[in-house]
Amino acid sequence: xxxxxxxxxxxxxxxxxxxxxxxxxxxxxxxxxxxxxxxxxxxxxxxxxxxxxxxxxxxxxxxxxxxxxxxxxxxxxxxxxxxxxxxxxxxxxxxxxxxxxxxxxxxxxxxxxxxxxxxxxxxxxxxxxxxxxxxxxxxxxxxxxxxxxxxxxxxxxxxxx
Numbered sequence: 402x403x404x405x406x407x408x409x410x411x412x413x414x415x416x417x418x419x420x421x422x423x424x425x426x427x428x429x430x431x432x433x434x435x436x437x438x439x440x441x442x443x444x445x446x447x448x449x450x451x452x453x454x455x456x457x458x459x460x461x462x463x464x465x466x467x468x469x470x471x472x473x474x475x476x477x478x479x480x481x482x483x484x485x486x487x488x489x490x491x492x493x494x495x496x497x498x499x500x501x502x503x504x505x506x507x508x509x510x511x512x513x514x515x516x517x518x519x520x521x522x523x524x525x526x527x528x529x530x531x532x533x534x535x536x537x538x539x540x541x542x543x544x545x546x547x548x549x550x551x552x553x554x555x556x557x558x559x560x561x562x
Contacts, residue, residue, distance in 0.1 A: 402508070407491050414495075414502045415470065425503035425529050427470050434463040462534075469533045473501050477525045484517040500525035 402410075417426010434450075438460040441448040448455040477497040482490070492508035499506040500522045514522065528536060 402491075404491060407495055407508075410506075411495055411498045414498045414504045414506065415474070417502050425501070427466050427533070431463045431466050434460060435467055438463070465537075466533050469537065470501065473525065473528060473533065474498055477501065477521060480521045481514070481518045484521065485513070485515050488513060496522060497525060501529040503529045 415426055416432045417428055418424025420428045420430045434448075434455060437450050437455065438448045448460055474494075474497055477500065478494055481488070481493050481497065485493075488510050489508075492510045495506070495508040496510060496514075498504075499508075503526060511519075511522075
């Protein structure tokens with residue numbers, strides 16, 4: 402595998418399948434909504450796709466899914482590299498993305514992984530299977546239990562970028 406082909410493969414595995422399929426990844430609709438929102442932001446217009454306005458909450462959910470999936474991937478790669486640092490970095494990334502997206506693809510380094518790295522990859526497979534947002538929603542009830550609706554905060558005007 403060349404570096405470019407591994408990068409393309411990892412990108413396609415990260416994006417994954419359609420929204421109602423059993424395939425993993427962030428889903429192609431999530432990626433499409435994110436890209437459409439970026440284009441709309443650059444143009445200074447609302448996110449309109451196929452003559453339909455995409456609600457802001459949907460765009461935020463898409464962004465959260467992408468960020469959480471990226472964080473899962475980075476943490477998985479860091480842990481495997483910390484445990485088995487002598488493995489090729491591009492192959493470690495491929496193993497991590499494949500595990501989180503539940504693709505079943507291997508770069509061929511799985512037999513060379515130590516038991517700790519295999520445990521990390523197995524945990525990544527489990528987290529990828531139950532879903533990126535599901536893990537966050539487990540904690541949602543606890544986060545919302547301290548919330549009081551009597552307090553209203555002023556909107557912050559923050560310059561980004």
